[in-house]
Amino acid sequence: MGIEISRLRRRFGTFLALDDVSLSIGDGEFVAVLGPSGSGKSSLLRILAGLDQPDAGSVLRDGRDLLALDARRRGVGLVFQHYALFPHMTVAQNVAFGLRVRPWRVRPKAQAIKATVEDLLRRVELEGFVDRYPSQLSGGQRQRVALARALAIEPRLLLLDEPFGALDAQVRVNLRGWLREFHRSLGITTLFVTHDQDEALEMADRVVVMNRGRIEQIGAPEQVYRQPATPFVSRFIARGQRLPGEVRGQHLHLFGHAWRIENFAAADAHEVAVHVRPEDIVPAPVPGDGLTAQLLNLRHVAGSVRASLRVESWDEPLEAEWSERDWARCASAADDRLHVHLQAVTVFAMDRDGRVRLRSIVYPPYANSSIAVGPWRRIEA
Numbered sequence: 001m002g003i004e005i006s007r008l009r010r011r012f013g014t015f016l017a018l019d020d021v022s023l024s025i026g027d028g029e030f031v032a033v034l035g036p037s038g039s040g041k042s043s044l045l046r047i048l049a050g051l052d053q054p055d056a057g058s059v060l061r062d063g064r065d066l067l068a069l070d071a072r073r074r075g076v077g078l079v080f081q082h083y084a085l086f087p088h089m090t091v092a093q094n095v096a097f098g099l100r101v102r103p104w105r106v107r108p109k110a111q112a113i114k115a116t117v118e119d120l121l122r123r124v125e126l127e128g129f130v131d132r133y134p135s136q137l138s139g140g141q142r143q144r145v146a147l148a149r150a151l152a153i154e155p156r157l158l159l160l161d162e163p164f165g166a167l168d169a170q171v172r173v174n175l176r177g178w179l180r181e182f183h184r185s186l187g188i189t190t191l192f193v194t195h196d197q198d199e200a201l202e203m204a205d206r207v208v209v210m211n212r213g214r215i216e217q218i219g220a221p222e223q224v225y226r227q228p229a230t231p232f233v234s235r236f237i238a239r240g241q242r243l244p245g246e247v248r249g250q251h252l253h254l255f256g257h258a259w260r261i262e263n264f265a266a267a268d269a270h271e272v273a274v275h276v277r278p279e280d281i282v283p284a285p286v287p288g289d290g291l292t293a294q295l296l297n298l299r300h301v302a303g304s305v306r307a308s309l310r311v312e313s314w315d316e317p318l319e320a321e322w323s324e325r326d327w328a329r330c331a332s333a334a335d336d337r338l339h340v341h342l343q344a345v346t347v348f349a350m351d352r353d354g355r356v357r358l359r360s361i362v363y364p365p366y367a368n369s370s371i372a373v374g375p376w377r378r379i380e381a
């Protein structure tokens with residue numbers, strides 16, 4: 001049955017940190033909550049953990065009111081960005097803490113606690129570290145101890161708030177794969193808060209994208225990346241960049257091409273936004289074909305090529321990203337001029353209130369510009 005979060009609202013003074021947030025989390029699911037700083041991610045986590053109360057809304061676990069339970073009785077394991085390990089306790093004592101402080105009637109025997117600690121340290125691959133103090137561990141090791149400590153109480157829900165936030169880039173990347181595997185072996189329902197797109201897309205079963213206290217989209221990583229529901233998701237997840245597209249009459253006009261628009265209620269399109277991802281601006285296979293582009297600068301980064309371009313007469317530089325192979329193919333381009341194709345663009349149609357009503361992903365052909373734009377997908381408010 002899992003967890004049913006319904007219409008949560010949290011206000012700080014006049015500021016709405018959570019605005020009507022609803023989300024279902026399946027049993028054993030790994031969900032990432034992704035959003036920029038201040039979007040409400042931690043506020044949501046704190047309410048689930050029992051560290052804060054919402055002003056409105058409900059949270060049910062297996063049909064029961066989770067918010068009515070005291071934080072200690074929620075069966076929630078918590079890991080924060082800054083290791084909250086007790087510095088004066090050894091690794092083993094830290095991991096055992098949650099069990100030792102239980103009322104004596106439900107406290108396991110010392111031998112059982114020792115066995116649990118050993119088992120957990122083996123799982124987090126720190127079995128030789130029982131007697132060390134936190135100051136004698138690396139950042140990544142401390143976070144794994146924090147995870148073992150959170151798991152000692154056998155939580156039904158694991159809440160991770162930027163657990164790798166304070167670690168350096170390489171350690172973060174290593175721990176991603178490790179945590180993903182770890183979750184697979186344990187199967188505990190997990191909510192993982194991060195502002196790092198790669199981290200969320202690589203690890204989670206589903207991603208919840210938040211912005212200004214609201215959920216913009218919930219979906220599988222591939223889905224939020226390929227089919228963003230809003231211009232914000234497109235920008236934040238896929239580095240979508242705005243193009244000078246506009247709807248006039250029954251056509252979408254973009255860089256001198258006009259595509260006929262089908263099944264499109266003008267009332268739904270007070271405004272349109274046309275976005276392109278960096279990897280969808282590709283060098284044209286045939287010289288002279290496609291849109292003209294001026295190369296503003298070029299960087300070679302870890303096997304790919306990142307270029308800033310001015311396309312046609314559009315003032316705003318566009319970022320493109322290619323493989324070295326694609327770049328080699330068009331490197332014959334004379335001086336700083338080349339031709340590019342837009343392989344896919346996303347068109348959002350907004351109503352008068354700025355709400356996205358329709359979205360279409362368009363694969364513009366260059367030889368034939370009479371293709372209709374569509375199909376449109378209705379975006380539910």
Ligand SMILES: Nc1ncnc2c1ncn2[C@@H]1O[C@H](COP(=O)(O)OP(=O)(O)OP(=O)(O)O)[C@@H](O)[C@H]1O
Binds near residue numbers: 016037038
């Ligand atoms: N106790 C509080 N009093 C007043 N405002 C608060 C309080 N807690 C959070 N806020 C505000 O609510 C908004 C959401 O905060 P929250 O910590 O949930 O964001 P976040 O998405 O987790 O950000 P970050 O990635 O920076 O941690 C922020 O603008 C923050 O300043």
